[in-house]
Amino acid sequence: MSGYCRATYRCYDEKADFGKKAQGIAVGLTVGSWTDLPEARKAEMEKHLGKVVSVTEVPAAESPTGERYADIVIDYPDINFSRDIPALLVTVFGKLSMDGRIKLIDLDFSEDFLSAFPGPKFGIEGVRKQLGVENRPLLMSIFKSVIGHDLPNLREQFFRQALGGVDLIKDDEILFENPLTPLEKRVEACMAAAAEAKRETGQELLYAVNLTGPTFKLAENAKRAIRAGANALLFNVLAYGFDALAELARDPEIHVPIAAHPAVSGAIYPSPHYGIAAPLLLGKLMRLAGADLVLFPSPYGSVVMPKEENMALKDALTSDGLPLRKSFPVPSAGIHPGLVPLIHRDFGLDVVVNAGGGIHGHPLGTAAGGRAFRQAIDAVLAGEPLREAAKRHDELRAAIEAWGIKE
Amino acid sequence: MSGYCRATYRCYDEKADFGKKAQGIAVGLTVGSWTDLPEARKAEMEKHLGKVVSVTEVPAAESPTGERYADIVIDYPDINFSRDIPALLVTVFGKLSMDGRIKLIDLDFSEDFLSAFPGPKFGIEGVRKQLGVENRPLLMSIFKSVIGHDLPNLREQFFRQALGGVDLIKDDEILFENPLTPLEKRVEACMAAAAEAKRETGQELLYAVNLTGPTFKLAENAKRAIRAGANALLFNVLAYGFDALAELARDPEIHVPIAAHPAVSGAIYPSPHYGIAAPLLLGKLMRLAGADLVLFPSPYGSVVMPKEENMALKDALTSDGLPLRKSFPVPSAGIHPGLVPLIHRDFGLDVVVNAGGGIHGHPLGTAAGGRAFRQAIDAVLAGEPLREAAKRHDELRAAIEAWGIKE
Numbered sequence: 033m034s035g036y037c038r039a040t041y042r043c044y045d046e047k048a049d050f051g052k053k054a055q056g057i058a059v060g061l062t063v064g065s066w067t068d069l070p071e072a073r074k075a076e077m078e079k080h081l082g083k084v085v086s087v088t089e090v091p092a093a094e095s096p097t098g099e100r101y102a103d104i105v106i107d108y109p110d111i112n113f114s115r116d117i118p119a120l121l122v123t124v125f126g127k128l129s130m131d132g133r134i135k136l137i138d139l140d141f142s143e144d145f146l147s148a149f150p151g152p153k154f155g156i157e158g159v160r161k162q163l164g165v166e167n168r169p170l171l172m173s174i175f176k177s178v179i180g181h182d183l184p185n186l187r188e189q190f191f192r193q194a195l196g197g198v199d200l201i202k203d204d205e206i207l208f209e210n211p212l213t214p215l216e217k218r219v220e221a222c223m224a225a226a227a228e229a230k231r232e233t234g235q236e237l238l239y240a241v242n243l244t245g246p247t248f249k250l251a252e253n254a255k256r257a258i259r260a261g262a263n264a265l266l267f268n269v270l271a272y273g274f275d276a277l278a279e280l281a282r283d284p285e286i287h288v289p290i291a292a293h294p295a296v297s298g299a300i301y302p303s304p305h306y307g308i309a310a311p312l313l314l315g316k317l318m319r320l321a322g323a324d325l326v327l328f329p330s331p332y333g334s335v336v337m338p339k340e341e342n343m344a345l346k347d348a349l350t351s352d353g354l355p356l357r358k359s360f361p362v363p364s365a366g367i368h369p370g371l372v373p374l375i376h377r378d379f380g381l382d383v384v385v386n387a388g389g390g391i392h393g394h395p396l397g398t399a400a401g402g403r404a405f406r407q408a409i410d411a412v413l414a415g416e417p418l419r420e421a422a423k424r425h426d427e428l429r430a431a432i433e434a435w436g437i438k439e
Numbered sequence: 440m441s442g443y444c445r446a447t448y449r450c451y452d453e454k455a456d457f458g459k460k461a462q463g464i465a466v467g468l469t470v471g472s473w474t475d476l477p478e479a480r481k482a483e484m485e486k487h488l489g490k491v492v493s494v495t496e497v498p499a500a501e502s503p504t505g506e507r508y509a510d511i512v513i514d515y516p517d518i519n520f521s522r523d524i525p526a527l528l529v530t531v532f533g534k535l536s537m538d539g540r541i542k543l544i545d546l547d548f549s550e551d552f553l554s555a556f557p558g559p560k561f562g563i564e565g566v567r568k569q570l571g572v573e574n575r576p577l578l579m580s581i582f583k584s585v586i587g588h589d590l591p592n593l594r595e596q597f598f599r600q601a602l603g604g605v606d607l608i609k610d611d612e613i614l615f616e617n618p619l620t621p622l623e624k625r626v627e628a629c630m631a632a633a634a635e636a637k638r639e640t641g642q643e644l645l646y647a648v649n650l651t652g653p654t655f656k657l658a659e660n661a662k663r664a665i666r667a668g669a670n671a672l673l674f675n676v677l678a679y680g681f682d683a684l685a686e687l688a689r690d691p692e693i694h695v696p697i698a699a700h701p702a703v704s705g706a707i708y709p710s711p712h713y714g715i716a717a718p719l720l721l722g723k724l725m726r727l728a729g730a731d732l733v734l735f736p737s738p739y740g741s742v743v744m745p746k747e748e749n750m751a752l753k754d755a756l757t758s759d760g761l762p763l764r765k766s767f768p769v770p771s772a773g774i775h776p777g778l779v780p781l782i783h784r785d786f787g788l789d790v791v792v793n794a795g796g797g798i799h800g801h802p803l804g805t806a807a808g809g810r811a812f813r814q815a816i817d818a819v820l821a822g823e824p825l826r827e828a829a830k831r832h833d834e835l836r837a838a839i840e841a842w843g844i845k846e
Contacts, residue, residue, distance in 0.1 A: 063584055091620040121702075122703060130742050179469060271528055273654060
C-alpha cells in the first residue's frame with residue numbers, strides 16, 4: 033500500500049487469538065489506543081494507524097516445528113517514522129521483539145521510504161566493471177591468519193593470494209587497528225603487492241580493508257583508507273548498526289565498494305522463535321543500506337545456513353523487486369573447489385566464490401589454491417565435469433584429492 | 440587474567456567433544472592455527488593466542504532444556520582488539536555466533552579494556568543528585584500516545600504526568616523527528632510544562648527526549664536537544680549499536696543522563712540456544728557503554744523476563760564488581776501501584792518504578808495515577824501494607840481496585 037511499510041511476523045502461541053494479537057500490534061505500535069478515541073479524533077488519527085493486512089494461522093499438526101503459529105502481516109504508516117532503518121526497526125520490532133515468541137520475517141518498503149536510500153553504489157554490475165570481469169563468478173580470498181603478523185608477512189600472504197588469480201581479497205574481520213599493521217600502512221603494503229601480482233596475472237584486484245574504530249569516526253577512517261589506496265572496504269555491519277552502513281554508502285567521498293560481513297548476525301537470525309530472519313537481516317536490509325557485497329554462511333560448508341533460507345537471502349540481494357542496484361551474494365565458510373558446481377547451480381553467474389582454508393590449505397600452496405578455484409570455475413562454465421578438467425590441471429586435481437567433489 | 444577479556448558461552452550439542460570445540464574457538468578466533476606453527480613462531484604468537492579457561496559439561500538429564508550442553512570459558516588477549524565494544528563482540532562472537540547452537544552468556548573485561556570506558560556520567564548517585572531524591576525508588580512515567588499529537592497536546596500530557604509527582608518522564612521510543620513535535624520545540628514545550636508543574640509540586644523532573652536520526656548526527660542532535668533545554672536523553676541503543684552510546688556518554692558536551700531503551704533487544708536475548716544473554720546485553724554492556732538508566736522487561740507485568748534473568752540483569756547494572764558508576768535499573772511494562780511491594784522486595788531502593796498505562800489508565804486520571812504510585816512507594820518504605828495506606832489515599836485505593844495487589 034502506498035505510504036505504508038509492511039512487516040511480516042511469525043508468532044508462536046499455543047492458544048492466542050492471533051487476530052486479536054494482530055490488532056493489538058497494529059494499534060499498540062502506532063496510535064497507542066483506538067477504540068477509546070472520540071470519533072472526531074479518529075478521523076485525525078486514521079492516517080497514523082497501523083493496519084492488519086492478514087493473519088494466517090497454522091495449527092500445530094501442520095507446523096514444521098510442531099507448534100501452532102500465525103504469520104501476521106501489518107502495514108505501518110510512513111508518516112510515523114523517519115526515513116532510516118533504526119526508526120523502522122524500532123517501530124515495527126522495538127517493544128514487540130520482547131513480547132513472547134515472535135520473529136520478524138520480512139519487511140516491504142514503501143516507495144517514499146525507499147527514496148531515502150540510494151542502495152549499493154556499485155552493486156554487481158559496478159563491481160564487475162571495476163574488475164573488468166563480466167562472464168563468470170568472482171573469486172574472493174580471505175587472509176589465513178593476520179593477528180600477530182607484521183607488514184612484510186601480510187604483504188607476502190597478500191601477494192601469494194593475488195598470484196592465484198583471485199578477484200578480491202578481504203581482511204580478516206577480526207583485524208582491528210594495531211601497531212603491527214595499522215590501517216594506512218596495511219593498505220599501502222597490500223596494494224603494492226596487488227600491483228606486483230598484476231604484472232604477472234594481468235588481473236585487477238579489489239582489497240577490502242576492514243573498517244573499524246569509533247562509530248563517529250568510521251567515515252573519516254574510510255576516507256583515510258581510500259586516500260592510502262584502498263579500493264574496497266570490509267564492514268562489520270551488525271556491530272555498528274545498519275544506519276552506519278547506510279551513511280557510509282551514501283557518502284560521495286567513499287567511492288569504493290563495501291563488503292558487509294555478517295559477524296554477530298548469528299545472535300539474531302537462527303532461532304525459529306525469535307530474532308530477524310536471515311533473508312531480511314543479511315539480504316534485504318544489507319542491500320537497502322548499501323552493501324555492494326554481502327557475506328553469509330553457505331548451505332555447503334563448515335558453518336551452514338539451511339538451503340531454503342540461503343536461496344531466499346540470495347533473492348533478496350538480487351531480485352528485481354527492489355529499485356536498487358543488486359548486491360553480490362558471497363556464500364562463505366568451508367568452501368573448496370569441489371563445491372563450485374553446487375555454488376554455480378544454486379547461485380548462477382552472479383556470485384562470489386569465497387574461500388580461506390580452501391585456498392591457503394591447498395597441498396601445493398596458496399597461489400595454487402587460487403588457481404584450482406579458477407580452474408573449477410572455468411570447467412563449470414564450460415559444462416565440463418571437474419574430474420575431467422582435473423586431468424589437465426595439477427592444482428584442481430590436488431584440490432579434489434584433498435577435499436573431494438560434492439554434487 | 441590481566442591482559443585478557445573473558446567470554447563465557449553456553450553451547451548445545453548432542454555429541455560434540457566440547458573440549459575440542461573450546462580449543463577450536465580459542466585458536467580459531469585468535470591466531471587462526473597453532474599446532475602447525477614452527478616452535479620459534481609459537482613463542483612470538485603466544486601472546487595473541489586465546490586460552491581455554493574451563494569447559495563444564497552438563498548431560499541432557501541434568502539440563503533445564505533436556506539437551507546436553509557445555510559452558511565454555513575462554514580468555515582473549517587484549518592485544519588482539521581495539522578498546523571498543525564492536526571489536527570485542529566481533530572477536531568473541533562474530534563468526535562464532537553463526538556456528539551452531541551457541542549463546543554468549545557473559546563477558547569479563549580486563550582492566551586495560553575497561554580503562555577506555557568512563558561508563559555512566561551520572562549513574563544512580565548522579566541522577567539522584569539531579570533530582571534531589573536520596574531515599575526512595577524513583578518514579579518514571581511514559582507518554583501514553585504521542586504519534587499524531589501536536590505540541591499543545593503533548594505539553595498537556597506532560598503537565599498532567601508531572602503534576603502526579605513523577606521524577607522522570609520519557610518520550611515514547613517510537614517518536615521520531617516529525618513536523619508536529621520536532622525535537623527542539625518538543626523539548627521547549629515539555630520543559631515549560633515541567634517548570635509550571637514544579638510550581639505546584641516543588642519537584643525536580645528529568646525529561647528524557649528520544650534521540651534519533653542519522654548515526655553520524657546523533658551527537659549533534661543530542662546537543663541541539665540540550666541547548667533547547669533537555670535535561671536527559673532516551674536512546675534506542677540496539678538500533679544504533681553500543682559504540683554509539685559509548686561515544687555519546689564519553690562526549691563532555693552531552694552532560695545529561697542517558698536512558699537506554701531495550702527496543703529490538705528481544706531479537707537477541709530470549710532464545711536459550713542463540714544470541715546474547717539479557718544480563719550481558721541489557722546489563723553489563725549497557726553500563727559499560729555509559730547508560731545512566733536502563734529499561735528492560737520486568738518479571739511482573741505484561742511483557743515479561745524470567746525472574747532469575749532479571750535479578751542477574753539488576754546485579755550487572757549495580758554490582759560493585761565493575762569500577763564504573765552504577766546504572767539505574769528500570770523494570771518496565773505493565774507496572775501498576777500494586778506491584779510496588781514486589782519491585783521493592785526484588786530491587787530495593789535503587790530502582791526506577793516505570794509506568795505508562797498504570798499512570799494514564801488510572802480511574803481518576805493521569806495526575807492521580809502518579810500520586811497513587813508515590814503513595815504506594817511511601818507505604819512500602821514505611822513498612823505499611825498497601826491496603827492500609829489505601830484507606831487514607833483515594834488515588835492508591837482506586838488503583839488497587841482497578842489492578843489489585845500482587846505479593
